[in-house]
Amino acid sequence: MYNNNPTIEDIRDELKTGHNTPLSEDRQGEVLSLENPSEAATKKFYIESYGCAMNFSDTEIVASVMASSGYASTRIMEESDLILINTCSIREKAEKNVRQRLSVFNKVKKHKPGLVIGVLGCMAERLKSKFLDEEKIVDIVVGPDAYRDLPGLVAGAEEGNKGVNVLLSREETYADISPLRLGSNGITAFISIMRGCDNMCSFCVVPFTRGRERSRSAFTIVAEAQDLFDKGYKEVMLLGQNVDSYKWQHPENEENVSFAELLALVADVHPDLRVRFSTSHPKDMTDDVLHTVAKYENICNYIHLPVQSGSSRVLQLMNRTYDKEWYKERVESIYRIIPDCAISSDIITGFCTETEEEHQETIEMVTWAKYTMSYMFYYSERPGTLAARKYEDDIPLEVKKRRLAEIVDVQQEESLKSNQRDLGKTFKVLIEGNSKKSELQFKGRNDQNKVIVFPKLDGFEPGDYCHVHVDEITSATLKGNIVK
Ligand code: SAH
Ligand code: SF4
Ligand code: F3S
Numbered sequence: 001m002y003n004n005n006p007t008i009e010d011i012r013d014e015l016k017t018g019h020n021t022p023l024s025e026d027r028q029g030e031v032l033s034l035e036n037p038s039e040a041a042t043k044k045f046y047i048e049s050y051g052c053a054m055n056f057s058d059t060e061i062v063a064s065v066m067a068s069s070g071y072a073s074t075r076i077m078e079e080s081d082l083i084l085i086n087t088c089s090i091r092e093k094a095e096k097n098v099r100q101r102l103s104v105f106n107k108v109k110k111h112k113p114g115l116v117i118g119v120l121g122c123m124a125e126r127l128k129s130k131f132l133d134e135e136k137i138v139d140i141v142v143g144p145d146a147y148r149d150l151p152g153l154v155a156g157a158e159e160g161n162k163g164v165n166v167l168l169s170r171e172e173t174y175a176d177i178s179p180l181r182l183g184s185n186g187i188t189a190f191i192s193i194m195r196g197c198d199n200m201c202s203f204c205v206v207p208f209t210r211g212r213e214r215s216r217s218a219f220t221i222v223a224e225a226q227d228l229f230d231k232g233y234k235e236v237m238l239l240g241q242n243v244d245s246y247k248w249q250h251p252e253n254e255e256n257v258s259f260a261e262l263l264a265l266v267a268d269v270h271p272d273l274r275v276r277f278s279t280s281h282p283k284d285m286t287d288d289v290l291h292t293v294a295k296y297e298n299i300c301n302y303i304h305l306p307v308q309s310g311s312s313r314v315l316q317l318m319n320r321t322y323d324k325e326w327y328k329e330r331v332e333s334i335y336r337i338i339p340d341c342a343i344s345s346d347i348i349t350g351f352c353t354e355t356e357e358e359h360q361e362t363i364e365m366v367t368w369a370k371y372t373m374s375y376m377f378y379y380s381e382r383p384g385t386l387a388a389r390k391y392e393d394d395i396p397l398e399v400k401k402r403r404l405a406e407i408v409d410v411q412q413e414e415s416l417k418s419n420q421r422d423l424g425k426t427f428k429v430l431i432e433g434n435s436k437k438s439e440l441q442f443k444g445r446n447d448q449n450k451v452i453v454f455p456k457l458d459g460f461e462p463g464d465y466c467h468v469h470v471d472e473i474t475s476a477t478l479k480g481n482i483v484k
Contacts, residue, residue, distance in 0.1 A: 043082065044074040044081055045071045045073060045083070045084060050086065050121075051087070051094060052088065053237065054192065058147070060179035060181060060182055061177050064180040068151075069150075073180075077108055078112075082154060084117075085101055085105075086120045087119060087123035089209055090382075095123055102138070106137045118142060120143075120144075124166060125209040131164075140163045141166065142166070145210075146165035146166065148172075168210075168211030170211070170212050171214060178227075186231075188236070189233050189236055191266075192240070193262065195210060196210045196211040196214055197210060201319055202319040203381075203382065206241060208385070215240075215248040218262055218265060225275075236274070237277065238278075244285045248262075259286075260289045263275065263292045264292050272465070274299075274430060275298055276302065278304045282306075282320070283326070285303070293337075304345070305331070307369070309361075310363070311354070314354055317387075318348075328368070342372040342449060345366070345375075348377050350403055351379045352394060353391065354403075363410050366410050370417075378400035413475075416474075416475040419477075419478055422470050422478055423472075426468065429444035430445055432444050441456065442455075442460070444466075455482075466482045467482065
């Protein structure tokens with residue numbers, strides 16, 4: 001590790017000599033555990049995770065904290081002494097799922113009275129101690145910045161004392177905690193580079209559940225990437241709600257590290273370590289970042305640039321702080337600076353007062369920007385947000401859903417067209433493992449983050465790079481064969 005507060009130049013030098021040692025997809029209830037839990041552990045915890053990659057990354061921090069207090073992870077709920085659920089509040093449905101899971105845990109607890117049940121994450125932060133009143137089976141409620149306090153809270157609960165810690169911090173980045181890579185394929189890993197969000201998009205609960213934005217020390221990020229590479233990982237995904245506003249200052253010489261500089265530092269770890277990042281905010285994404293992506297072969301040519309709406313009036317109500325023209329200019333810059341870059345998006349349909357014409361503008365944006373894929377949602381009012389306080393949620397659910405279905409159709413056509421443009425091309429692919437459908441086929445991703453499925457070939461294993469010629473496509477997948 002870097003003990004003597006080195007300068008950024010020192011890190012660059014170390015990278016060159018190779019002696020240094022050692023973050024809007026909505027995932028649902030995945031159970032993560034280690035294949036070989038520590039034998040020294042005397043107790044077992046079971047954890048389910050919901051929501052975005054940041055939450056899954058936090059689950060790995062939680063696992064590390066619990067492991068150091070003598071808990072091993074298990075995938076079997078019934079054999080655990082502690083059940084944790086890392087929750088998401090982004091839409092109403094996400095919270096409903098959590099409540100349903102709690103009723104399942106309740107059944108297990110009836111047969112096992114000593115079992116401790118803890119709610120973590122964004123819903124814990126949003127509801128705070130109300131959780132204990134609303135859900136009698138919950139013993140502890142812990143917000144995203146309070147995970148260091150988990151062992152103490154669990155110990156208290158074991159003695160019958162319910163506990164809540166939902167303090168948000170301006171400093172906590174868990175920089176010194178080495179995440180336990182639960183359920184990892186050993187090839188790709190998340191690295192959280194920042195926490196919280198200072199934007200106030202009017203629909204969004206995240207600023208309330210995750211607190212103020214703070215960036216993690218560049219040293220510890222680079223060290224984590226190097227450590228992962230040394231352990232055989234081939235891809236890191238740098239995570240933050242708004243990675244472009246990453247800004248870290250060296251404690252001694254006040255040198256600033258921007259996101260573009262951080263990207264370059266991580267890319268310099270090794271040419272065989274692929275670097276991805278998410279999420280880029282249209283108002284903050286700089287040409288510097290684009291030039292860095294273009295310069296490094298190992299930084300993937302893929303940018304997740306959520307538009308949310310194609311209408312400038314709706315964007316203003318959403319408080320996104322950019323308009324349609326600004327967004328289009330950013331997209332043009334991406335295609336100018338990184339010609340083969342893939343762009344994906346997040347879209348919300350039926351936001352307060354959205355007209356049919358404004359909905360058409362969003363449809364036009366999907367086609368104009370040539371998104372390779374999008375995460376698409378209908379608007380779900382969240383308590384406490386600016387929109388909930390200021391605007392009436394006036395678009396009927398059927399209309400929201402119909403507009404969503406229309407956007408999904410248009411995106412599917414765009415994805416198909418984009419994949420058709422890839423027919424006959426050859427891509428460098430990182431093999432991730434077996435394809436979902438067949439053990440005789442591998443699945444991997446190309447530089448543009450597209451999934452490619454191809455028959456296995458002797459001499460190639462997961463974690464290897466190979467070149468795949470695309471000879472068949474669907475709207476979701478490219479198919480091909482390894483070429484030597
Ligand atoms: N920081 C990221 C977004 C994180 S939340 C960004 O600014 O782009 C992931 C996505 O969930 C958002 O991009 C948005 O499309 C969606 N989302 C957030 N709040 C929502 C709500 N109240 N209703 C429906 N979708 C929402
Ligand atoms: Fe939410 Fe906006 Fe922050 Fe993204 S940038 S997390 S949408 S407030
Ligand atoms: Fe992520 Fe859901 Fe929280 S999207 S930041 S887990 S509200």
